[in-house]
Amino acid sequence: MMIIGVSLVSILPRxxxxxxxxxxxxxxxxxxxxxYVAPAVLGGLTALSILAPEGDIDIRINNLYIWAxxxxxxxxxxxxxLFYSLLVGIVAMALLYxxxx
Amino acid sequence: MHxxxxxxxxxxxxxxxxxxxPLGVAFGVxxxxxxMSIIQATMMSVLCFTGAGQYIALGVMQVGGAxxxxxxxxxxxxxxxxxxxxxxxxxxxxxxxxxxxxxLSYGLTDETYAVAMNRYQDHxxxxxxxxxxxxxxxxxxxxxxxxxxxxxxxxxxxxxxxLNFTLPAMYICLLVFIINRKSDTIVALASALLxxxxxxxxxxxxxxxxxxIIATVIAASLGVFISERE
Numbered sequence: 194m195m196i197i198g199v200s201l202v203s204i205l206p207r208x209x210x211x212x213x214x215x216x217x218x219x220x221x222x223x224x225x226x227x228x229y230v231a232p233a234v235l236g237g238l239t240a241l242s243i244l245a246p247e248g249d250i251d252i253r254i255n256n257l258y259i260w261a262x263x264x265x266x267x268x269x270x271x272x273x274x275l276f277y278s279l280l281v282g283i284v285a286m287a288l289l290y291x292x293x294x
Numbered sequence: 295m296h297x298x299x300x301x302x303x304x305x306x307x308x309x310x311x312x313x314x315x316p317l318g319v320a321f322g323v324x325x326x327x328x329x330m331s332i333i334q335a336t337m338m339s340v341l342c343f344t345g346a347g348q349y350i351a352l353g354v355m356q357v358g359g360a361x362x363x364x365x366x367x368x369x370x371x372x373x374x375x376x377x378x379x380x381x382x383x384x385x386x387x388x389x390x391x392x393x394x395x396x397x398l399s400y401g402l403t404d405e406t407y408a409v410a411m412n413r414y415q416d417h418x419x420x421x422x423x424x425x426x427x428x429x430x431x432x433x434x435x436x437x438x439x440x441x442x443x444x445x446x447x448x449x450x451x452x453x454x455x456x457l458n459f460t461l462p463a464m465y466i467c468l469l470v471f472i473i474n475r476k477s478d479t480i481v482a483l484a485s486a487l488l489x490x491x492x493x494x495x496x497x498x499x500x501x502x503x504x505x506x507i508i509a510t511v512i513a514a515s516l517g518v519f520i521s522e523r524e
Contacts, residue, residue, distance in 0.1 A: 195361045196334070199351060200341035202369035207402040210379035215392040229481045229517035230381035231411040232511040235372075236482030237489035238404055241506070242462035247503070249413065252492055253425055260312050262466065269467040270449040279309050280462025288455030 228253065261285040303426020304481065306413065309425075310405045313433030313460035316453075317345055318435050321352070322442020323444040332443040339439035343403065343407045343432055346503060347371045370502040374465045377510060384413045394421045401428025408468045415472065477520045485513035 212218045219227070244250060265282035270276065318339065325335035325348075347368040354364045357500055379399055386395045398421065406428050413423065473479050488509035492499055499505040 194408040195351065195364055196341055198361065198365040199338070199347060199368045200346070202365055202491070203342045203344040203372045204400055205377075206372045206375040207379050208396045208399045209401045210376055211386065212392065212396040214383045215386060218387075219377065224384055225521065226382040226514050227384060228381050228517050229478070229514035230377060231408075232394065232469070232472050232478040232482040233485035233513040233517070234404075234506065235408055235465060235472055236485035236513070237506045237509050238464070239482075240486035240489050241500075242465050242491070245492060245493065245500065246458075246462070248498070249489060249497075251487055253466060256461060258459065261456075262462070263458075263516055265463045266470070267467050268493060269470040274469070275309060275464070275467050275471075278467040279312075279460060279463045282459045282466070283456040283514050285456070286459035287454065290453055290456060 255293075257286065259287045260289055295408060296420055299420045299422035300426040302431045303416045303428075305426075306409050307406075307427045307430035307434070309460065309464050310409065310431045310467050312457065313405065313464060314345075314431065314435045315438045316457045316460075318438025319442035319445075321345070321348055322439040322444070323446055324349075324352050324442075325439075326443050328352050330355075330442070330443075335443040336436060336440045343401065343435060344368065344372055345403070345435075349390050351500070354368075366421075371515050373511075374503055374507050377507060378402060378404075382407075382410070382414075382419075385419050390421050390424065395424070398424045400426050401432045403431065405464065406431050408465065408472075412471045415474070435457040453507065475507055475521070477517050477524070479515045480520060481517040484516055485509045488512055 243258045243262045268281045269278040350367045351364045489505045492505040
């Protein structure tokens with residue numbers, strides 16, 4: 194029962210817009226607005242995943258995510274490679290986790 | 295079916311699967327602890343595919359809350375996908391048949407959205423790419439749940455391996471990739487600040503992720519405002 198209910202409310206918002214809106218041509222201003230959705234969503238997700246990794250805002254010096262963020266951002270901007278960014282991020286986090294605290 | 299596109303989709307889903315591993319395993323372990331069977335936990339990941347929503351369900355179950363509460367909370371948490379899916383519509387137009395696009399959007403998550411949007415900046419979307427990306431990611435989520443539910447508390451601390459930083463690292467990188475216009479930077483920064491500010495002022499929005507929706511709506515409007523003045 195619970196699973197079916199949760200399933201419905203998690204699937205409908207994902208599929209309805211595609212199913213309903215694909216027939217229409219969006220007006221230009223709306224298209225422009227929608228083109229900013231992705232950068233905005235990613236900005237928000239990044240900020241939350243670094244500064245609220247456990248669900249609550251944590252802007253303290255011992256939040257390891259903040260420290261791992263720095264080399265990852267540098268590598269992402271320099272190499273433009275997802276692979277190297279992930280590698281550096283994960284290794285940085287593992288080192289921080291095991292050699293601090 | 296374009297084999298190359300399918301392969302590319304599967305290839306692009308690898309970091310997502312890696313990131314889901316600790317999250318899915320943890321969900322399986324916790325589900326076990328609140329009394330869900332291995333099959334129930336796995337079926338939930340098959341039918342729901344909503345990390346945040348599934349954790350909320352466990353939290354409510356743990357304190358003996360109502361099924362209705364779980365469903366309402368999940369409806370709120372998943373509302374952001376209305377926005378995500380709508381922003382994909384202009385890309386799909388004339389590229390992906392509506393029925394297939396609808397079906398494959400079952401696999402739309404924060405992560406698959408971020409990866410797909412980056413891909414669509416310079417490649418037209420195809421059903422094969424979407425299938426490779428979304429279905430593999432979903433399979434990763436399902437199998438890590440199964441793994442967690444079976445192994446239960448035998449699993450040690452995956453944080454030691456740094457895997458908990460996979461998804462943040464992916465977001466950072468995709469954010470760098472998606473920024474093309476100067477206004478994108480401003481929009482992303484504004485959204486990040488707003489997200490934190492709203493979450494700080496209204497802590498409830500951290501749980502139901504409404505802070506992301508509100509921040510996105512305001513920041514995207516700001517983007518339109520800026521680009522019209524340029």
